[in-house]
Amino acid sequence: MRKSKWIVLLVVFAMVASLGLAGCGGGEEAPDSEQPADDQGDQGKDEEAKDDGETGNKLAEEQVLRLNWNSEPPNLDPQLSQDATSSRILIDTLEGIIRLTKDGKVKQGTGMAKTWDVSEDGTKYTFHLRDAKWHDGEPVTAQDFEYSWLRALDPETASTYAFLGYDIKNAQAFNTGEIEDPSKVGITAKDDKTLVVELEAANPVFLSKLQNSTFLPSRKDLVEKWGTKYGSEAEYLPSCGPFKVTEWEHEQTLVMEKNENYWDAENVTLERVEGVMITDSNTVMNLYETDQLDFIQVPNQYLDKYKEKATIAPEAACFYYTFNLDNVYFENLKIRKAFTMAVDREKIVSLRYKGTRPPAFGFVPPGMPGPGDKTFREANGPQFKDLGTEGMKEEANKLLDEGLKEIGKTREDMAKDVKFLTFDGDNNLQLAQIWQQSWNEALGVNIEIEQSTFKIKVDRENKGDFAFSFSGWIGDYNDPMTFMDMWITGGSQNTTNWSNEEYDKLIKKAQTTSGEERMQAMLDAEEILLEEAPIAPFFYDAVVLAERDYVEGVIRLPLQVTNGLKYAKILAH
Known part of the structure; x- marks a missing residue:
C-alpha cells in the first residue's frame, strides 16, 4: 500500500464514539463528582525532568494521561469484541x-512476531x-495464537468478526460448520515460537x-477457568x-x-491512563476547560470556538442508516430509496459539522485504494442523489406512495409503527432530530426517535429488533474489502438481513482474484449495494481533537486499528 493513502497523524488518541461508530457508542454520563476540579495531584511538576529521548523535550515526573473513553467497552474479550472503544483498549493491553x-x-519486529517468512506463491506465512x-510471568507462545484464532472461528464462540479470518485455509468452512475438525484449518503452532498460517489464496x-x-491472543487456561467472565472485569x-x-x-x-x-x-513512558466514560458534550467540555482531561473530541456545538485550536483527523469511516429488511416497511425497496433520498446531505453536513466532514454518496470512504492510481471513491463516483438535487422531493414522495400502496399501508400507519434507533448522547439526539424534521418535511412522515446505549443498540440490531437505525463503520485495514464483505448473505455484521446472489458472487471473486479484476469486482458490488439500498450512507467521518x-x-x-498509547508521554509543563 502506498503511504499517500494513509493519513498518519501524530495526534492524541480520541474516541469516535460520540457518533456511535459500529463499534463505538456512548456510555451513560458519569457524574461530575468523579473528576473534582481541584483533584489534579502533582502532574506536570518536575524538578529534575528527564529527556523524552526523541525530541529533547523534558518529561513530566508524573506520567499520567487523562482521557474520555466516552463509552463503556461492551466486552474486552478479544475474540468477542466488535467495537472501536474495546478495540483500542485491547490494542493497548495485548x-x-x-x-x-x-x-x-x-514491519517485521514491531509485534510479537520477530520475523516471518512468506512462500513464493504468497499462501503460506511462517511467523x-x-x-x-x-503480565503474570507466563510465556507467550505460538499455541496462544493458534488457540485464539481457532476460537474466533469456532461457530460456538459466535464471534461477529470471524469473517476477518476467512483468508485462512478452511476458515470459512469451519466457521459455518461445513467442516468440524479444527485441525483442517490452516493455523498450526509448529512449536512454542513458530506459527504457520496457510491461506486459501x-x-x-x-x-x-x-x-x-x-x-x-487469549489465554486458553484462563478462558477455561473463568468462562464467560473472561474480559468482563479488570x-x-x-x-x-x-x-x-x-x-x-x-x-x-x-x-x-x-x-x-x-x-x-523500556519504550513505554506512560505509567497510568485514567479514563472516564461521558457522553454529554457539555460535561466533556467542562472537564477539558477546567484542566481535568488532557484531550477530547470537540463536540459539534463547540467547533466554531475551537476551529483555530483543534486538529482535524480524517477517518476511513462511513455513517449511514441501516434498514431492517425483515421490517414490513423497509422490506420494500421503494420505501428504502424514498428515505435515502429524503434528506439534503450537503446542507445538513455543512451546517452541522462546519466543513469538518464530507457528505457520503457512496459507501467506501475517500482515500481507500482503487484501480491504478485512483482511489476507490474516485473510480466509482457518487452512487445516488438526494434532496440537494432538483426534483428529488417529488421522486422520493412518488416512491413512498408506491411502496406504501404495495404493502397496504399509509403514512399514518408508518408514523405509528416505525421508530428510528440511534445511540445515546446529546449529539446523536440532535442529529436524529434533524433527520426527523427532514423526513417530516419531505415525506410527511413523523418518525419517533429511540436512543440506546451502544451495547443495547447492537444487541437489538443483532436480534432484528429495530426498523432502521443510525450506524457507522470504520475500516479495519487499508483496503475496500473491509467495507464490502460486511454485506454478504448471512454475514455477522449484516444486520439488514439483505441478501443478493450477484453481490455474494462478486465479493467471492474479489476474495480469490487480484489486481484490476479484484478491484472491479468490488466496484461493481458497491453499485449493487447502493442500488438495492439496505443501507443509506450519510457522511464520512473525521475526528476534531483538542489537546494539551x-x-x-x-x-x-x-x-479502527491504531497504535494507541504505547508511545504517548507527558511533557514537563
Missing part, C-alpha cells in the same frame, strides 16, 4: 503478531515469535488484518501488551497502568 509502525506500516511474557492485505483485536483481563487494566468501574471509569512484563516496556501541548507521541491512524 500484543498481536504485528503492531503497526508509527506511520501505519506493517517466528520473540521471547515475551504475559494469496492476499496482499492479510498481514495488515492481524492488527485487528480479533487476532490478539481481574479477568490478562495482558501481554504495553498496559494492563487495573480498575474498571462499569459505565464510569477504566484505568490502565504500565505492564512491566511487556517485552518492549504537553501530550506527545500518540499516533492516530484513520482506521
